[in-house]
Amino acid sequence: MSVPTKLQEPHLARRHRIGKAFEWACCGSTWFGVVVLGVLLLSVGWKALTWPPAKDKPANSSTPTVEVKSTSAPLSTKFFSSYDSRKPREAGILAAIWGSLWLIVLVALFSVPIGVGSAVYLEEYSNEGRLKRIIQVNLSNLAGVPSIVYALLGMTAFVKMFGFFTKDEGKLLVINLLFTTVDVPLPFDRALISGALTLTLLVLPTVIVASQEALRAVPSSIRTASYALGATQWQTIRYQVIPAAMPGIMTGVILALSRAMGEAAPLMLIGALTYVAYTPGDITNVSDIFKNPHGLLDAPFDKFTALPLQIYQWINHPRAEYAHLAAAGIMVLLTILLLMNTVAIVIRHKFQKSTRW
Amino acid sequence: MSLANVASPLTPTKAGLRLQKQFSWARAREAGVRAMLLGCASLSLLTTLAIVYMFLTEAVYSVTPDTTAFLQDVSLWDFLTDTEWSPQFADKHFGILPLLCGTFVIAGIGSLIGLPIGLAAAIYLSEYAKPKFRRMMKPVLEVLAGIPSVVYGYFALVFVTPYVLRPIFQSMLGIDVDIFNAMSAGVVLGVMIIPTVCSLSEDALRAVPRGLREAGYALGSTKYDVSLKVVVPAAFSGIVASFLLAISRAIGETMAVCIAAGQMPRLSLNPFRSMETMTAYMVSASLGDTPAGTIEYKSLYAVGFTLFLITLGMNILANWVMNRFREVYE
Numbered sequence: 001m002s003v004p005t006k007l008q009e010p011h012l013a014r015r016h017r018i019g020k021a022f023e024w025a026c027c028g029s030t031w032f033g034v035v036v037l038g039v040l041l042l043s044v045g046w047k048a049l050t051w052p053p054a055k056d057k058p059a060n061s062s063t064p065t066v067e068v069k070s071t072s073a074p075l076s077t078k079f080f081s082s083y084d085s086r087k088p089r090e091a092g093i094l095a096a097i098w099g100s101l102w103l104i105v106l107v108a109l110f111s112v113p114i115g116v117g118s119a120v121y122l123e124e125y126s127n128e129g130r131l132k133r134i135i136q137v138n139l140s141n142l143a144g145v146p147s148i149v150y151a152l153l154g155m156t157a158f159v160k161m162f163g164f165f166t167k168d169e170g171k172l173l174v175i176n177l178l179f180t181t182v183d184v185p186l187p188f189d190r191a192l193i194s195g196a197l198t199l200t201l202l203v204l205p206t207v208i209v210a211s212q213e214a215l216r217a218v219p220s221s222i223r224t225a226s227y228a229l230g231a232t233q234w235q236t237i238r239y240q241v242i243p244a245a246m247p248g249i250m251t252g253v254i255l256a257l258s259r260a261m262g263e264a265a266p267l268m269l270i271g272a273l274t275y276v277a278y279t280p281g282d283i284t285n286v287s288d289i290f291k292n293p294h295g296l297l298d299a300p301f302d303k304f305t306a307l308p309l310q311i312y313q314w315i316n317h318p319r320a321e322y323a324h325l326a327a328a329g330i331m332v333l334l335t336i337l338l339l340m341n342t343v344a345i346v347i348r349h350k351f352q353k354s355t356r357w
Numbered sequence: 358m359s360l361a362n363v364a365s366p367l368t369p370t371k372a373g374l375r376l377q378k379q380f381s382w383a384r385a386r387e388a389g390v391r392a393m394l395l396g397c398a399s400l401s402l403l404t405t406l407a408i409v410y411m412f413l414t415e416a417v418y419s420v421t422p423d424t425t426a427f428l429q430d431v432s433l434w435d436f437l438t439d440t441e442w443s444p445q446f447a448d449k450h451f452g453i454l455p456l457l458c459g460t461f462v463i464a465g466i467g468s469l470i471g472l473p474i475g476l477a478a479a480i481y482l483s484e485y486a487k488p489k490f491r492r493m494m495k496p497v498l499e500v501l502a503g504i505p506s507v508v509y510g511y512f513a514l515v516f517v518t519p520y521v522l523r524p525i526f527q528s529m530l531g532i533d534v535d536i537f538n539a540m541s542a543g544v545v546l547g548v549m550i551i552p553t554v555c556s557l558s559e560d561a562l563r564a565v566p567r568g569l570r571e572a573g574y575a576l577g578s579t580k581y582d583v584s585l586k587v588v589v590p591a592a593f594s595g596i597v598a599s600f601l602l603a604i605s606r607a608i609g610e611t612m613a614v615c616i617a618a619g620q621m622p623r624l625s626l627n628p629f630r631s632m633e634t635m636t637a638y639m640v641s642a643s644l645g646d647t648p649a650g651t652i653e654y655k656s657l658y659a660v661g662f663t664l665f666l667i668t669l670g671m672n673i674l675a676n677w678v679m680n681r682f683r684e685v686y687e
Contacts, residue, residue: 019581026481029474030494033501033555036548040508043516117397125391126398135398138405144602144672145665146609148636149408151643152661156411160649201404208401232383234390255503262505265611265636269643308507308612315511315616323515330508341503345496 041334047327048075051089052320074321074328084275084310088321093329096310098279099192100261100336102299103306106196107203107260112253114200115207116242119249122208123215124237143205151269154198158188159270180294190271192280193300198266203256210252214245247351254344258337264308276305307333412665415658427655436659442622442633444642444653451656453663455622459539459632460664463614464607466543466628467550471607472600474547475554482555483562484584502552509549510616513541518617526629537619537631545613550603557602561595562588594682601675605668611636635664 050073082092118135126132188194218241226236242249280299283289289296305313307329314326419426428436431451439452478498482491518534518541526532526540534540565588573583589596619631620641633641642657 015579015581019579022581022585023481023485026477026485029477030481030486032474033478033548033551034494034497037497037501037504039516040504040512043512044508047515114397114400117394118401121391121394121398125394135401139401140676141669141672142401142404144605144668145408146606146611146636146668148609148611148639149661149665149668152639152658153404153408153411155643156415157407204401204404232387234387258503262503262507264505264507265615265640268612268640271643308505311507311511312612312616315507315514326511327515330511333505334508337503337505338500341496341500345499 044327044330044334047324048331049073051324074324075331079325079328080332083278084305084313088319088325091314091322091325093307093310093332094284095276095279096305096307096329097332098283099276099304099306099309102192102280102304103196103199104257104261106193106300107199108253108257110196110200111203111207111256115204115253116211116249118204118208119211119215120237120242123212124233124241139205139208143209147202147263148265148269150198150202151266153201154194154266155269155271158194158197159190161188180297188301190303191301192304194270195267195304195306196300198270199260199263202263202266203260206256206259207253210256211245211249214248214252215241217248218244247347251344251348254340254347258340258344261340262308262333262337264306264312267306267309268312276303278302280304307336408665412658412662415655416662424650425655427652427659430652430655431659440624442638444656449652451652451659453635453660455624456633456635456638456660457663458624458626459618459622460608460634460636462626462628462632463539463543463546463618463634464604466540467546467607468600468604470544470547471550471603472554475551475599475603476558476596478551478555479558479562480584480589483559484580484588498552498555501548502556506549506610506612507616509545510542510613513545513613513617517541517544522629532629534629535619535631537617537621538629539618539632540628542614542617542632543628545617546607546610549610549613550607553603553606554599557599558592558596561592561599564595565591594678597682598675598679601671601678605671605675608671609636609664609668611640615640635660639664 078090079092080097081094082090083095084093085091122132122135126135188197222240222244223236226240227233231239280302283292283295283299311326311329311333314322314329317323414420414426416427419429436451436453438454439450440454441450441452442455443450482494486494514536518536518538521544522538522540523534527534569587569591570583573587578586614634615637618634618637620633620637621631622633622638623630625632638660639657642653648654
């Protein structure tokens with residue numbers, strides 16, 4: 001019997017050629033994302049570091065105007081310390097940075113307790129019943145709702161409060177704390193807190209699902225051991241389960257917050273897209289907090305702007321210089337997001353290694 | 358003598374029964390904490406209810422007597438069949454078709470680019486790539502997924518249109534390319550959905566058991582045959598679900614599309630002109646500071662409701678496909 005290699009060889013070679021081509025196509029697709037990311041960073045970075053070439057001077061202007069370049073590039077130290085301006089070379093992102101910072105802090109304050117609380121209820125307390133199933137299905141649907149729908153919800157529920165408080169009354173709720181008072185306008189209108197609450201609703205499903213996964217990863221032997229030592233259910237959760245799940249929860253929360261930080265659409269509909277030349281609570285650096293502690297309480301009810309909004313505003317501006325300012329803003333935003341992502345990855349990596357149950 | 362001591366806690370004595378009914382602060386705290394956590398968990402239900410209430414009262418039927426909802430002013434038939442969307446003009450038309458057309462043309466271009474590339478990348482990562490390469494690539498894809506959509510919009514406007522689309526289509530093929538065009542929006546949308554498709558499809562592909570692949574090799578298949586004719590069909594439900602979720606994301610995408618495609622509602626299939634999507638209309642309408650109660654303001658909710666129903670439908674379909682057609686392996 002002859003070995004039928006000769007008969008099969010042409011087919012086999014062709015099949016291997018097709019296979020090789022397919023492998024290369026798949027490999028190329030994988031690299032495609034990396035290449036786009038590189039091109040994006042390079043093109044934006046290049047724009048962030050250069051001003052557009054000066055326009056040709058009109059022929060009739062005989063006196064050569066001397067360009068006074070205050071800064072060498074859009075992305076400079078001055079960019080961080082000045083407000084938005086009608087003169088592009090003097091514009092900066094001071095208000096936007098503080099607005100974004102406030103947003104992130106408030107969103108974290110709202111979303112972490114509620115998100116972790118929901119996850120704890122779903123994973124630790126509720127038994128596999130109808131309520132849990134309904135909440136779970138609802139969560140997966142909420143996670144798929146586009147951000148612009150949350151924006152509408154935020155506009156209706158927080159900015160206008162379903163029209164329960166008519167605007168001309170100008171209702172002001174004065175909350176009396178022990179040593180000072182806080183004026184809370186009702187409805188919230190276009191204040192920082194409306195934006196923060198909207199973003200909270202947006203990220204809550206993500207935070208809850210991530211926390212649930214982290215809680216599920218804690219082995220039940222830890223709970224059983226805690227019960228065996230006489231702890232109540234809440235003590236077990238509070239002192240054993242949540243600390244054990246903390247790295248996973250933190251990773252999820254940071255990723256969710258970085259998503260909230262980049263969102264512009266929800267804030268847009270809230271009406272935050274205005275020219276803002278002050279920071280929330282008039283706090284422009286850390287020492288202001290000690291000089292004017294009441295600013296911390298006023299800040300959530302101030303008008304605000306945020307990094308992605310500022311960038312959008314600059315993109316929409318017809319003057320060429322603003323496109324370069326937008327690039328500089330994008331570089332700042334991307335740097336912050338990259339840092340947050342790195343922190344999340346490091347936390348995950350570190351605890352993946354160290355925890356051995 | 359010790360036997361009685363051991364047995365007594367187990368037998369339900371009168372004292373034991375009374376102990377359960379007794380009030381204790383610890384038990385009260387447990388119940389309080391439980392109630393609070395239940396409150397947190399039901400907040401997500403409340404969110405859904407608020408969304409539904411908002412859309413019903415503002416878009417479909419108003420419950421308060423002195424206001425009207427969108428569909429009480431504009432008939433549903435006009436809304437669905439009118440071919441013009443011009444709420445800002447004196448001659449107002451509220452036909453959703455141009456916005457739907459813009460949305461689906463852009464999402465379609467995005468899907469044509471993003472779905473095959475995402476799937477191919479998933480196949481590579483799950484079937485071909487070495488573990489080290491995979492570990493390196495995963496964070497990169499995560500970063501790609503984490504880039505805000507404003508940035509993608511800017512990229513489309515300052516890079517894709519002038520340096521990719523115009524040289525190819527305008528210089529070489531002689532097709533006019535607007536500054537704002539649906540094509541550039543579609544291209545960046547395609548890039549944006551790659552991470553979603555890739556990671557979800559990869560999960561589905563990796564869930565296919567090794568035995569199936571080995572059976573394929575035993576029958577003399579090449580790696581290409583195994584990947585494409587065994588593993589992909591076996592993971593088909595997961596792949597379709599990832600496609601549906603990605604398309605639903607593409608439809609709901611706002612800022613990138615708003616920046617790159619412009620704000621010109623147009624009922625056409627030419628991707629090199631400016632188009633307006635549903636999301637972009639909502640942003641542009643909010644920019645003009647439309648006062649509450651006007652018909653433009655209410656149109657925001659009508660468009661939002663349409664978008665909500667479409668994306669919700671696609672998500673439900675994705676979940677259904679996932680559960681209905683999932684192959685369960687031992």
